[in-house]
Amino acid sequence: MPSYNAPVKDQMFVLNDLLKVAEQDIPGYDDLDRETLEAILDEAGKVARDVLAPLNAVGDQQGCVLENGVVRTPDGFKAAFDQVRQGGWTALDCDPEYGGQGLPYVVATAVGEQFSAANMAFNMYQGLTHGAYSAIHAHGSDAQKATYLPKMVTCEWTGTMNLTEPHCGTDLGLMRTKAEPQDDGSYKITGQKIFISAGDHDMSENVIHLVLAKIPGGPDGIKGVSLFIVPKFLVNEDGTVGERNGVSVGNLEDKMGIHGNSTCVMNYDEATGYLIGTEHKGMRAMFTMMNEARVGVGLQGYAQSEVAYQNALAYAKDRLQGRSVTGVENPDGPADPLIVHPDIRRSLLDQKSFNEGARAFTLWGAQMIDRAHRNNDAAALGLISLMTPVVKGFLTDRGFDMCIQAQQVYGGHGYIEEWGMSQFARDARIAMIYEGANGVQALDLVGRKLAQDGGKHVMAFFSMVTEFIKETKGRSETFDADFREPLKAASKDLQAAGMFFMNNGMKAPNAALSGSYDFMHLFGHVCLGLMWARMAIAAEDRLAAGDSDAAFLNAKIATGRYYMARQLPMTATHLKRIESGADPVMSLDAEHF
Amino acid sequence: MPSYNAPVKDQMFVLNDLLKVAEQDIPGYDDLDRETLEAILDEAGKVARDVLAPLNAVGDQQGCVLENGVVRTPDGFKAAFDQVRQGGWTALDCDPEYGGQGLPYVVATAVGEQFSAANMAFNMYQGLTHGAYSAIHAHGSDAQKATYLPKMVTCEWTGTMNLTEPHCGTDLGLMRTKAEPQDDGSYKITGQKIFISAGDHDMSENVIHLVLAKIPGGPDGIKGVSLFIVPKFLVNEDGTVGERNGVSVGNLEDKMGIHGNSTCVMNYDEATGYLIGTEHKGMRAMFTMMNEARVGVGLQGYAQSEVAYQNALAYAKDRLQGRSVTGVENPDGPADPLIVHPDIRRSLLDQKSFNEGARAFTLWGAQMIDRAHRNNDAAALGLISLMTPVVKGFLTDRGFDMCIQAQQVYGGHGYIEEWGMSQFARDARIAMIYEGANGVQALDLVGRKLAQDGGKHVMAFFSMVTEFIKETKGRSETFDADFREPLKAASKDLQAAGMFFMNNGMKAPNAALSGSYDFMHLFGHVCLGLMWARMAIAAEDRLAAGDSDAAFLNAKIATGRYYMARQLPMTATHLKRIESGADPVMSLDAEHF
Structure with a gap:
């Protein structure tokens, strides 16, 4: 266990x-x-x-x-x-x-x-x-806030997000759920939503569904979508829970993982709903919280990797199998612990260096969200909007990979459910899919975010990295070799990729989009490389100040060096793929696949 | 479904x-x-x-x-x-x-x-x-062959392989199962074996267990292991099934996948066993069939990827979501099929180019096994022994990755068990673990196979690639650019890695073993690159001869071009990691992980 x-x-x-x-x-x-x-x-x-x-x-x-x-x-x-x-x-x-x-x-x-x-x-x-x-x-009115928020803050009432329908996932413009205006200002919501996490359960008094739907007669497609509050139980004037609304659970999905969460098919049958904000501006209301939601999913990716790593590490220290190639290390035991073997260490360090880099990247992103919201800082908002698909896509892809690696450390036991490693992998798998599948994150990054505000935010990121590389010149020979040079090479790859998109994006959008997934990963590696270089400095500074926790700080630096030497070089391959352009991806006709 | x-x-x-x-x-x-x-x-x-x-x-x-x-x-x-x-x-x-x-x-x-x-x-x-x-x-005697083989050929009796025990997986020298000689020449087998695939079931009349065990008084460790036939039901003189032997199912494992196969804990309690071959030479008997068994597991990796791809492709053609970035392609529908989107094609081509390359590689390996067995060709045996860990490790790792990519094409539906994509991923996962976990394959490749027979076989492989590159010079401008040059660059990376191991392996084995996993993948990419270059020639030759199936042959070439442009460049990153040596992997003390 x-x-x-x-x-x-x-x-x-x-x-x-x-x-x-x-x-x-x-x-x-x-x-x-x-x-x-x-x-x-x-x-x-x-x-x-x-x-x-x-x-x-x-x-x-x-x-x-x-x-x-x-x-x-x-x-x-x-x-x-x-x-x-x-x-x-x-x-x-x-x-x-x-x-x-x-x-x-x-x-x-x-x-x-x-x-x-x-x-x-x-x-x-x-x-x-x-x-x-x-x-x-x-986006809610004062009355809506007063009615719902106090109960939701305490989770006496829980909430859900209803976007997907059977025939429309990413392409929400195809939505069919209808919202018909009533004389009292409310709406009657009718339609079916699927994949509704926490859609129903027995842990709260009420479930407050936020539902995207179309008001008949509105604009076509995504521009005609509005957002509604649809409570499971209607709320009385005095704030108590009243009669049952026309919303029901059609089915519970049997999923690969996250079994403890109820993923529901929700049926709305003339359910009473209340418009949030303005008619037809539902997507805008969704987008304001999207950065937070997606950063939250990126976090799930490395959180599963972290717990999987903790257990893989314990197993690698405990399980005796084989002998170190450079000489017996556990002479009193029948064999040495797994952790003496270079390939086991390679795997554990892949995991550890990813987890710690991802944590820094995510908390840095969270700090930018705070700066955007609490300081009304448009530059911070622009930067975190740019980075959000990277946090979500890169951290969930890599986090899943690391869960697979952690499971692998257990050998055959990793495949047996009783040992728990399979669950980490199966649970982590969903984070690559929901809240916008990672391919859609890559599309968002390359198709929207790069060019946002005239490319200002990506230029700001590039400057930040370039500035850092300039500032840290001559810091020390080891920092230069272990951190600064690898980061410089990786950021050069990133800028070359950006340049490729700039030169091709407009006249050949397929060339840009053929490399979108690789760009998301290239970007992610540079971000983690930057975080590691900064963490190395923070650790070095504490060591230089005579900090007593030298073992911890030296481990930080060693873990960072691993990332720079063994993970960051992926940027070159990502760049090479991007620069191969649209032709390898687009030349085969669909019928000849 | x-x-x-x-x-x-x-x-x-x-x-x-x-x-x-x-x-x-x-x-x-x-x-x-x-x-x-x-x-x-x-x-x-x-x-x-x-x-x-x-x-x-x-x-x-x-x-x-x-x-x-x-x-x-x-x-x-x-x-x-x-x-x-x-x-x-x-x-x-x-x-x-x-x-x-x-x-x-x-x-x-x-x-x-x-x-x-x-x-x-x-x-x-x-x-x-x-x-x-x-x-x-x-390795069996004539009598054993006559007793067991006819029934096993028809699968009236099925068989199992019993190696693993709770405390020993890879390190079989730790084995505790005992085989005590009896006066009649048989042995009494006592011990527990785990992870026994097909260990028991209701589809055959008898189950013939092959069990590794130690005869008391024999050499310590792996050198004292012998191989035994332990039938579930003893076989009568006339070849009919007789009384029950002392072997029973202790438990059935709850696994991540391959639920349809019974993975058993097998308990041997003074079960009657019959020695195969010579005492204490059990590992040699196992090794003779290991190439075949491991090639068979490599095959499972790409076979799951193939079926997952077939279904992802069908979904990508059927599911309407979004519009092509270069203009509407399905004007009569509410949206275009997924396959118009570059990133979906990127994913499908990753899968397709892997599957077809892996198939060629595996069948090429199977042909070498035939040549080794049917022609008694020592060079073929040496080459397939070298390649076996690559077939097993590379194809199961990549095959699993491709199952994950195929699942991803389905978006949210990929995570729902009903759609079946989760099963392909869960089933494929085991192939990375059993028959020697992939880290052990990498160790076998770098620690044993590279130096086998004085490095003769790896040199033979290098010559084969170099010869191919020389032979195909000047074939055509497109072949040169699309196939020959990428293969040349990749094989240069492979040889550089080989050189690094040669220069470091003896004096710093950890430096070689720190890069073993990357080397296995580097090797695999070069093999698939070689297969694709050869397949391109085969297709070109048929086209030049006026073959009527031009669409199929051109698709082969396009798929190969994709592999060379977008997958093969991984060799550079693998080399870079290998050349970073032991230091990043070994410098952190175990207690500071």
């Missing part, structure tokens, strides 16, 4: 030494001193380890069950959900006006990593609620 | 146009004329499509069940097994002396691809039997 221990020290290193959160000029950040932060993360870590992680396998084995139209969650989920709610963990970064704690998003993100690593399926009930909360908070 | 159609035309292209089987000077190959081969593959294809594929999801959903000590297979498995046996499909390449058809291994391999793609879990019952048959055939 796998276990999980929150990597608080590593998280603190990122927040404190890399991002220096307490020193940022972002409202609310001045409260994030070392002690406060550490206390929050330690407490959250206990919940993750002692409450959520033990239910992870239970959720996988039992799954959710649809009984008489109502979804029953696995044993222990409701009690744990109550504990999480009562501990205030659902309210961390919510608006104090509605009962939230008003902490920065970066703190909620760090806690989210822990909860998601401990039990991804479980944490989604809260995650979806937070997404729905954000949409209502940003 | 997914479907499968045997790619007979593609298989024929490899056998006929690439390998030119009928022209080889290998005993038995002169019968492999086009018509005969095509007839066999067409008939096998019908069994695969109509009998095995429809049971694939059934096997996954029902799994095997242990009832009163006996394993019950999923509904329909027994009837299908009878049909396969009665059709003679289990006897294809078996020795006519024992009822086999005596066809070359290359034919059995092509049929094996089809059966494995259609239903991997099902085909393993036959596959394991074939492995046990081969061991008895190579």
Whole structure:
């Protein structure tokens, strides 16, 4: 049975030494001193380890069950959900006006990593609620906010997002769900939505569905889509839960993973809905929370990789098999532990260097979201909008790969469900798909984000890297060889790819889009390379100041060196693929595949 | 529900146009004329499509069940097994002396691809039997062969391979299962074996277990291991099935995939066993069939990728979502099919170019096995021994990746079990683990095979590639640019990596082993690049001869061009990682991970 221990020290290193959160000029950040932060993360870590992680396998084995139209969650989920709610963990970064704690998003993100690593399926009930909360908070009327938000902050009522229909996933313009205006200002919602995570369950008093639908007579396609609040139970004037609305669970999906989360087919049959914001502007309302939601999914990718790594590491230290090629290391045992073998270390370091780099990248992104929201900083908003598909696509792809590698360390035991490694891989798999499949993320990056605001944001990113490379020149011979030069080479690849798109994008869009997936990964590697170079400096600085935790800091530097030497070189291959252009991809007729 | 159609035309292209089987000077190959081969593959294809594929999801959903000590297979498995046996499909390449058809291994391999793609879990019952048959055939006494082989050729009796124990997987020297000599020349076998595929089931009259065990007083470690025949039911003098032996199923494993195959914990409690070959030479007996067994697992990797691709392709042509970026292609529909989108084509071509390259590589390997066995060709045996870890490791890693990509084409539906794409990925996952985990394959390649016979075989491979590059110089401008130059660059990377190991292997074995996994993949890419360059020539030659099937042949060339442009460049990154040496991998102390 796998276990999980929150990597608080590593998280603190990122927040404190890399991002220096307490020193940022972002409202609310001045409260994030070392002690406060550490206390929050330690407490959250206990919940993750002692409450959520033990239910992870239970959720996988039992799954959710649809009984008489109502979804029953696995044993222990409701009690744990109550504990999480009562501990205030659902309210961390919510608006104090509605009962939230008003902490920065970066703190909620760090806690989210822990909860998601401990039990991804479980944490989604809260995650979806937070997404729905954000949409209502940003676009709802004062009355809607007053009615729904206080209950959603505490997760007494949970939320869902209803976009997909059987015939339309990415292409939401094909949507058929209808919203017919009523005399009282409400709408009657009719249609079927699928893949609705946390669509129904027995852990909250009400479920607040946010539903995209079309008001008849509106513009065609995606421009005619509006967003509605459709509660499972209508809410009485006094705020209590009233009669059942015309929404029901049509089916519960049998999925590859995240069995503990109820993925529902939702049927709306003249259900009463309330418009959020303006008619036909539903997509805009969705987009405002998309950066957050997608960063949250990227986080799931590396959170699963982190917990898988922790267990693979423990196994590699414990399992005795074979002898070190350079001489016996465990003379008293019948064999040496797996970790003496170079290829096992290679695999563990792939995982470790990815997890720590991904954590830095994600928390850096979360800090930019805070800066965008709390400082109204348009440059930060532009930059995080650019990076969002990279966080989502790159971290979930690589996070899944790392779960597969962690599973592989277990040999045959990795394939046996009892050992738990299969679940990490199966759960992580969904993160590559939902909230926009990763191919769509790549399309968003190359087709929209690169050129956004005249390419300003990608130029800002390039400058940031170039500036860093300039600034760190002559820092030390080892830093130069181990970090600065590899980063320079990788960023040159990235800029060459950007140039290729610039020169081809307009006249040959297929040439750009044929390389979109590789560009997303190339970009991701450069981001992690930049994070590692910065973390190496943070560690070096602490070492130079005589810090007593030399082992930890030297391990950081060694892990970073591994990433730069063994992962970052992927940028050259990605560039080569991109530069091969459209021809290899487009020349074969569809009928000859 | 997914479907499968045997790619007979593609298989024929490899056998006929690439390998030119009928022209080889290998005993038995002169019968492999086009018509005969095509007839066999067409008939096998019908069994695969109509009998095995429809049971694939059934096997996954029902799994095997242990009832009163006996394993019950999923509904329909027994009837299908009878049909396969009665059709003679289990006897294809078996020795006519024992009822086999005596066809070359290359034919059995092509049929094996089809059966494995259609239903991997099902085909393993036959596959394991074939492995046990081969061991008895190579090392058993005449009496043992006469007793067991005729029944195993028809799969009236099936076979298993018992190596792993709870505390020993790769490191078989730690084995504890005991074999105590009896006065009658038999042995009493006592111990526990785990992960025994097809360990018990209800489809055959008897199960013939091949069991590795230690005879007390023999040499320590791996050198004291012997191989035994341990039948589930003892065999009477007259060849009929007699009394129950002391072997029982301790448990049935709950696995990530291949649910239709019974993976058993087998308990041996003073079971009667019969020594195969010589005492303490059990590993040698195992090794003689290892090339075949591992090539068979490599085949499973691309077979799952092939069937996953077929279904992803159908979905990509059928599912309407979004519009082509260069203009509407399906004006009468609400949207264009997925296949218009460059990134979907990129994914499909990754899969297609891998599958077809892998098929060529595997059948080429099978032909070498025939040459080694039927011509007693030591050079062929040396070459296939060198390539075996590449076939096994590279094709199962990449095959799994391609299953994941195929699943991704389905978007959210790919994650829902009902659509079947999850099963392909879950089933393919085991091939990276069993029959020697892929890290062990890489170790075998770099630690043993490279230096075998003074490095003769790897030099032979290098010469073969160099010779090919020399021979094809000036063939045509397009061949040169699209195939020859990329192959030349990749083979230069491979030779540089080989040189790095040569220079470092002896004095710094960790430096070589730190790059072993990358070397296995580098090698695999060069092999597939070589196959594609050869297939392009075969297609060009047929086109030049005025062949009427121009669309098929041009598609081959286009698919090959894709591989050379977009997959082969990985060799540069693999080389870079290898050349980074041991330091990034070995410098971190185990306690600081």
